[in-house]
Amino acid sequence: MYLKDFEIRWSDVDANRHLANSAYLNFMSQTRMAFLMELGFDYKTMEEQGIGPVVFYEHVYYFKEVFPGKPVRVSMEVMGMSENGKFFEFHHNFYDYKGKNVAHCEMMGAWVNLKTRALIGLNDDFLNAFNKVEKPEGFRVLTKEDTRKFAKVPKDLV
Structure with missing residues (x-):
């Protein structure tokens, strides 16, 4: 499991004076990028490969409010990946300064070719880096169908 700590800034708080939902998304995004950079997926390398990550969905469950003044810790685990690395599923947990799980x-998501805008699998170097990451309980091999489980097409459009 990868962990990253964050200080809650004034700009991370909403009108209710607790951590804004947009801040949760930003902290998760930063955690993912820090994780990827440690794997060797830094901005330069991704630019050289012409790839970038794209998010299909983020479903957040909030358990307890988080307020400024104390740090928050964000975890990240690779819960799924397709055999070619094209699709990935990450899970995040948020912990308050006492270690209580608050969200x-x-x-x-998937990897996209930045020139063609098409989804793309990972090259062998990147795939090998991901394959070395610890697989948590519940890890699964993803297929394209897993990425479409929420897709609904109205009957009048078919």
Whole structure:
């Protein structure tokens, strides 16, 4: 499990004076990018490969309010990946300064070729880096169908 600590800034708080939902998304995004950079997926490397990550969805479950003045810790685990690395599923947990789990997020995404805008699998170097990451309980091999489980097409459009 990868962990990253954040100080809650004034700009992270909403009108209710607790951590804003947009701040949760920003903290998760920063955690993912820090994790990827440690794996060797830094901005330069992704630019050289012409790839970037794209988010399909982020589903956040909020358990308890978080307020400024104390840090928050965000975890990240790779919960799923397709065999070619094209699709990925990450889970995040938020912990307050006492270690209490205050939120959970399930997110799914893919890699996109930045020139063609088409989804793309990972090259062998990147795939090998991901394959070395610890697989938590519940890890699964993803297929394209897993990315479409929420897609609904109205009957009049078919």
